[in-house]
Amino acid sequence: MRIHILGICGTFMGGLAMLARSLGHEVTGSDANVYPPMSTLLEKQGIDLIQGYDASQLDPQPDLVIIGNAMTRGNPCVEAVLEKNIPFMSGPQWLHDFVLRDRWVL
Structure with a gap:
């Protein structure tokens, strides 16, 4: 699955991106500010980063967009x-649906 993450350089979303990558997903993402150490960690995992939120970054269209809470x-x-009806969800919802499903979590 091709996943694009908006707000990827935050600690939660960056960790989520690396988890998705480790599960075999193709991951890209963008943030207002892309800088180390998070940018370095993500790039080492093969995750392409884009500075800013120009809508053209959604071309080609990803299978899913994870939207950060900011x-x-x-x-x-x-x-x-929203205009293109691209499937989207929050980071916590993605964790629930794709990682924690069928697991007992406290």
Whole structure:
């Protein structure tokens, strides 16, 4: 699955990106500010990073967009996801659906 993560350089979303990559997904992402140490960790895992939120980064269209909690309506990528009906979810929802399913979690 090709996953694009909005807000990828935060600690939670960066960790989520590396987890998705380790599970065999093709992962890309963007953030307002892309800088070390998170950018270095992600690039070492083969995750392509884009600075900013230009909607063109969603071409070719990913299978899923994970939207960070700092994203709001008016963000060009968020608006493109909604206009193009690209499947999307939050980071915690992705963890639940793709990693923690069928597991007992406290």
